Amino acid sequence: LDAGILPQSFTAHPSTVDELPDMLAKTCVWDGKLLTSSGAGTAMEFGLELIEALTTRETRLGISESICINL
Numbered sequence: 001l002d003a004g005i006l007p008q009s010f011t012a013h014p015s016t017v018d019e020l021p022d023m024l025a026k027t028c029v030w031d032g033k034l035l036t037s038s039g040a041g042t043a044m045e046f047g048l049e050l051i052e053a054l055t056t057r058e059t060r061l062g063i064s065e066s067i068c069i070n071l
Contacts, residue, residue, distance in 0.1 A: 009031040011025070011029040013039045028042055048063065
């Protein structure tokens with residue numbers, strides 16, 4: 001169960017919905033400086049979100065285009 005350390009907005013693996021009923025049904029969720037994702041299948045989107053946070057949207061879009069991903 002949630003130990004009270006989760007941010008207000010978060011996502012998690014769908015298998016945890018019974019333990020974390022407040023999770024959002026999204027692949028990645030930002031809450032302040034914390035980014036959560038819903039599982040290993042979202043690694044590419046998670047990585048691109050981090051790239052944008054650390055650099056710029058343009059850098060994210062350039063990398064996304066170079067690896068043929070439209071996220």
